[in-house]
Amino acid sequence: MLSLLRRAAGVAGLFLLAGTAAADIIVLKSGRKISATNVIEEGDRIYYETSAGRLSIRKALVVRVERGGGLSGGGGYSSGGGSELPVTAPRVDLGEGFDEVRAQAVQNGSINREYLAKLEGEAQGGDEAAGRRVALGHHAAALHLIRKGEVEEAIGHYRRGLTYAPQHLGLLLSISYLHLKQSQYSQALEYVERAKRATPDDPDVFKLAGWAYYGANKMEDAVREWKRSYELRPDSEVEAALEKARRDQEEESQYREGVTRHFNLRYHGGAAPQLAREILRALEEHFRAIESQINYSPPESIGVILYTEQAFQDITSAPAWAGALNDGRIRVPVQGLAALNSELSRVLKHELVHSFIGQKTRNRCPTWINEGIAQWLESKRSGEMAETFVHAYEQYKRVLPLAEMEGTWTGLSPDAAAAYYAWSLAVVEYIVGRYGMGDVERVLERINTEPSGEGAVQGILRMDYSELGVETVKFLKQTYLR
Numbered sequence: 001m002l003s004l005l006r007r008a009a010g011v012a013g014l015f016l017l018a019g020t021a022a023a024d025i026i027v028l029k030s031g032r033k034i035s036a037t038n039v040i041e042e043g044d045r046i047y048y049e050t051s052a053g054r055l056s057i058r059k060a061l062v063v064r065v066e067r068g069g070g071l072s073g074g075g076g077y078s079s080g081g082g083s084e085l086p087v088t089a090p091r092v093d094l095g096e097g098f099d100e101v102r103a104q105a106v107q108n109g110s111i112n113r114e115y116l117a118k119l120e121g122e123a124q125g126g127d128e129a130a131g132r133r134v135a136l137g138h139h140a141a142a143l144h145l146i147r148k149g150e151v152e153e154a155i156g157h158y159r160r161g162l163t164y165a166p167q168h169l170g171l172l173l174s175i176s177y178l179h180l181k182q183s184q185y186s187q188a189l190e191y192v193e194r195a196k197r198a199t200p201d202d203p204d205v206f207k208l209a210g211w212a213y214y215g216a217n218k219m220e221d222a223v224r225e226w227k228r229s230y231e232l233r234p235d236s237e238v239e240a241a242l243e244k245a246r247r248d249q250e251e252e253s254q255y256r257e258g259v260t261r262h263f264n265l266r267y268h269g270g271a272a273p274q275l276a277r278e279i280l281r282a283l284e285e286h287f288r289a290i291e292s293q294i295n296y297s298p299p300e301s302i303g304v305i306l307y308t309e310q311a312f313q314d315i316t317s318a319p320a321w322a323g324a325l326n327d328g329r330i331r332v333p334v335q336g337l338a339a340l341n342s343e344l345s346r347v348l349k350h351e352l353v354h355s356f357i358g359q360k361t362r363n364r365c366p367t368w369i370n371e372g373i374a375q376w377l378e379s380k381r382s383g384e385m386a387e388t389f390v391h392a393y394e395q396y397k398r399v400l401p402l403a404e405m406e407g408t409w410t411g412l413s414p415d416a417a418a419a420y421y422a423w424s425l426a427v428v429e430y431i432v433g434r435y436g437m438g439d440v441e442r443v444l445e446r447i448n449t450e451p452s453g454e455g456a457v458q459g460i461l462r463m464d465y466s467e468l469g470v471e472t473v474k475f476l477k478q479t480y481l482r
Helices: 002-009 098-105 113-122 128-147 151-164 169-181 185-198 203-215 219-232 236-252 273-294 309-316 342-360 367-377 383-396 414-435 437-447 453-461 465-480
Strands: 022-028 033-042 045-050 053-058 062-071 256-259 263-267 302-307 329-333
Touching (some): 022 045, 098 128, 113 128, 169 185, 169 203, 185 203, 203 236, 236 309, 263 273, 273 302, 273 367, 273 437, 302 309, 302 342, 309 329, 329 342, 342 367, 367 437, 383 414, 414 437, 414 465, 437 453
Parallel strands (some): 302 329
Antiparallel strands (some): 022 033, 022 062, 045 053, 256 263
């Protein structure tokens, strides 16, 4: 990361981050995309060029190459915390009567609680049809709340509906899916197991069970569930998930394992056991520190994988400048290390912050906030880049666009990624310096209920992205350029 920031300091035209020349997009089976040039297929590998140099990837990991579909100088990568669940919502067959119930349950943009209470009253005698109408009413209310971003309340409605229709497959699948979207794998498993008992041969049940086990770092169970789902109904999402899980399973088949209260560590057999023990101790220390700083404790165990350099590149498809990856599990190359050093400890803390934020915000956190907090909590500061950002603002009256930094950074060149990292750190450093870590915590909480990162920032800091950028420049000038 340090080398990236140094490169960013010398980038000419910092605010013209990406070129416009056409490049190719390598689409991976994992769902990631690599923007690159000079893509050539040779044997069982695909070779390509990025700003990080000439790289290659196994052809078996690639879905297709889209010619002329990206920005030159790509090969971007983001180490964001916890990837968005690459699976669509389950198909829910609500049967007849749902439209009628929904029209009564949600009226004029609000939930009709009197109507829901009426349905519940009619079901008190245990009538199955009345119980089903209660389930439909609460499903309609939950869908309304999901559209507003109020996921916890939606889950509450599903739970309420299940008390009247405990075997309703639609509700069981829906609540399982919501828990998965929030990285709450244990809760998701509870409901998919109930769904299995209610409907033993539904492919969506096994599909969601696979994701629950995968998130819980139980690879063999995940593969078993996805195999069963695919047998019941061929599905491209299940096929891609199976391919990803099998790659992990093949690579990790000879790995050793270490488990602590909060972590499930797997490491290459050639790595020193002493290194693994030191890493687990460091992770537990970092866990306690981060837990205190953002006032949150992830309920799920966090998976950590230690790779050789080649295995890291093959499995993650990360470019050469990437030091680690967090896609729900923390993946770190440690080849050649016999003991924990300060740089590896820093990387582990950075990636662990992503795990905390991913679970705290249900994987909804904008990338710039996620990366800015991770850097700040690993004790990076903006002194090195302050003059560059201040000079750029004074010359062009512009700051880097936070709105464009909310989504994935995949496809950025190393120089552009370096600038994004640096600006993210600067903005978070300003927020902490001006308002305190408590407001950062409140922004993270607000993300769960706001449709956008800017809305969350405005709700807590009372300023939009443009104002936040200008205030950050002022902060950098006052703090570092006196």
